[in-house]
Amino acid sequence: MFRTWPALLVLSATAVSMTACGSPPAGSPGPRPDAESETLVSREDFAVPTPARPLETAYSGRIEAGAEAGCWLLRTADERTYVLVGEIATVRAGDEVTLRARLDPERVTSCNAGPVLVVSGVDHP
Numbered sequence: 001m002f003r004t005w006p007a008l009l010v011l012s013a014t015a016v017s018m019t020a021c022g023s024p025p026a027g028s029p030g031p032r033p034d035a036e037s038e039t040l041v042s043r044e045d046f047a048v049p050t051p052a053r054p055l056e057t058a059y060s061g062r063i064e065a066g067a068e069a070g071c072w073l074l075r076t077a078d079e080r081t082y083v084l085v086g087e088i089a090t091v092r093a094g095d096e097v098t099l100r101a102r103l104d105p106e107r108v109t110s111c112n113a114g115p116v117l118v119v120s121g122v123d124h125p
Contacts, residue, residue: 063095071111086119098123
């Protein structure tokens with residue numbers, strides 16, 4: 001019986017200290033009623049937006065050879081110039097085409113002739 005006395009004392013002290021953890025310190029006014037709403041943070045505050053992949057669009061114009069070897073360009077009716085990458089094996093300089101492509105503003109090429117279109121299909125009207 002005397003051997004279990006120290007174990008009971010330790011358990012009693014632990015129970016008392018755990019009960020005290022949940023209460024505010026003596027003399028403190030305690031939490032304000034609106035304190036919870038001020039301290040909570042929603043998951044959306046930490047969400048990192050995922051950039052949406054641009055949709056494919058139809059681009060029409062005339063194919064031109066770029067200044068660099070292997071560079072193909074599309075010149076549209078409003079004189080915009082795009083560098084072409086992707087499925088462009090069937091294009092030739094002077095072709096009037098409609099491309100199924102998506103604009104990739106982040107891509108950099110050695111052509112240095114304008115924004116890049118990633119081509120997925122070519123229609124020769």
